[in-house]
Amino acid sequence: MRNQPGYQKVLYEKYYGYALKIVFRYVYRYEKATDVVNDGFVKLFNHFSRFTCREPEHLEKILMGWIKKIMVNTAIDELRRQNMIPEIGGIPEYVWEEADNQQTPEQRLFYKELIIEVKQLPPSYRVVFNMYVIDGFSHQEIASQLGITVGTSKSNLAKARAHLQKKLNSIRERNICSS
Structure with missing residues (x-):
């Protein structure tokens, strides 16, 4: 997946909203949250070869769990870099529509x-x-x-x-x- 931008784009577009909702629970500011999500997807694409699924009938569920873990870890890494100082900012209304x-x-x-x-x-x-x-x-x-x-x-x-x-x-x- 590392050098396959077409597949990366499809995966990114399909799971972007899901990833953003996860990151929002950790990062306040929308702009920062989108940066964290993008960083998370970069990690995901760079390490996609590590993803394994032993139960193909549950592929999407397992993939979503893996994405969730990467996004949580990326958000925590960002909080550590910021010394866990809470950010100030609102959540745009359209996020809730997703x-x-x-x-x-x-x-x-x-x-x-x-x-x-x-x-x-x-x-x-x-x-x-x-x-x-x-x-x-x-x-x-x-x-x-x-x-x-x-x-x-x-x-x-x-x-x-x-x-x-x-x-x-x-x-x-x-x-x-x-x-």
């Missing part, structure tokens, strides 16, 4: 509210929450990736969950009161 068409409008709205709240978490909580809850990493993998202890990973996750629970309860109460 949400999975299988979702109901209510699910898309909840997803948007959840991601906005996750992005307001302190960086160390946000990264652990994303990696554990959304991307399915174990505490051991998180600790290894971020250079922290397993205990710190678990603590950051507990604090992130408590913070999000409080925020989401507040949003729910506001919505009930305004009805």
Whole structure:
């Protein structure tokens, strides 16, 4: 795939939105997120020979998992370079329009509210929450990736969950009161 721009373009166009949604959970600014996605695709194309699929009937699912792993790792590398300083910036509305068409409008709205709240978490909580809850990493993998202890990973996750629970309860109460 390394020297096959036609195939690269097809893969890039098909999975760009998917990759961007993954990176958005880690990187605030749209412009920076697109840079990270592009860096991730460069890594993907350079290392495509390492991709293996032992179950051809699940090729797309396995490929998406591999893309997800590359994008998460690329986003984390960027956060490390930036010393995990949260970036400031909004998410353009059209990004939410790329949400999975299988979702109901209510699910898309909840997803948007959840991601906005996750992005307001302190960086160390946000990264652990994303990696554990959304991307399915174990505490051991998180600790290894971020250079922290397993205990710190678990603590950051507990604090992130408590913070999000409080925020989401507040949003729910506001919505009930305004009805």
